[in-house]
Amino acid sequence: MSLLLVVAAALVDAQDRVLIAQRPPGKQLAGLWEFPGGKLDPGERPEEALVRELAEELGVIVDARDLTPLTFASHAYEAFHLLMPLYLCRRWSGEPQSREGQALAWARPGELDAAQMPPADAPLIAPLVALLG
Numbered sequence: 001m002s003l004l005l006v007v008a009a010a011l012v013d014a015q016d017r018v019l020i021a022q023r024p025p026g027k028q029l030a031g032l033w034e035f036p037g038g039k040l041d042p043g044e045r046p047e048e049a050l051v052r053e054l055a056e057e058l059g060v061i062v063d064a065r066d067l068t069p070l071t072f073a074s075h076a077y078e079a080f081h082l083l084m085p086l087y088l089c090r091r092w093s094g095e096p097q098s099r100e101g102q103a104l105a106w107a108r109p110g111e112l113d114a115a116q117m118p119p120a121d122a123p124l125i126a127p128l129v130a131l132l133g
């Protein structure tokens, strides 16, 4: 079993909406909506990796101190087992923009559709609904 650590963020705006990004065509799980984030580079700390990914994918600047652990996903994909901490972030600088061609959307957690998200993400919806409605 190979374990893959991916860090992800729920960016939450003033209306308690969460930012989701659509995986571009050609990638694994293309078309599904996920939380911004990604894999760690060698030697990187998880929070440092997430700050970097948010800058690369969305052009926003996040202070690692504004990343709060919320919950995590643990899911057996065929090729690897994904372990993905999900951090909550309510403060950043800049307006999130699509830097990698991905569509972006703000959604109330109660409107998130598990069927349109990667299978690992389905259990992440309930904690977000409990927190934000």
Ligand SMILES: Nc1nc2c([nH]c(=O)n2[C@@H]2O[C@H](COP(=O)(O)OP(=O)(O)OP(=O)(O)O)[C@@H](O)[C@H]2O)c(=O)[nH]1
Binding pocket: 006, 007, 008, 027, 028, 029, 033, 034, 035, 036, 037, 038, 039, 082, 084, 118, 119, 120, 121
């Ligand atoms: N960022 C993110 N990745 C997720 C989520 N749910 C989920 O299963 N994943 C999986 O975690 C991995 C994230 O890797 P990634 O975004 O860094 O890499 P990628 O597949 O785009 O490929 P890459 O190597 O070309 O960057 C993918 O296998 C992706 O399918 C999620 O909500 N957010």
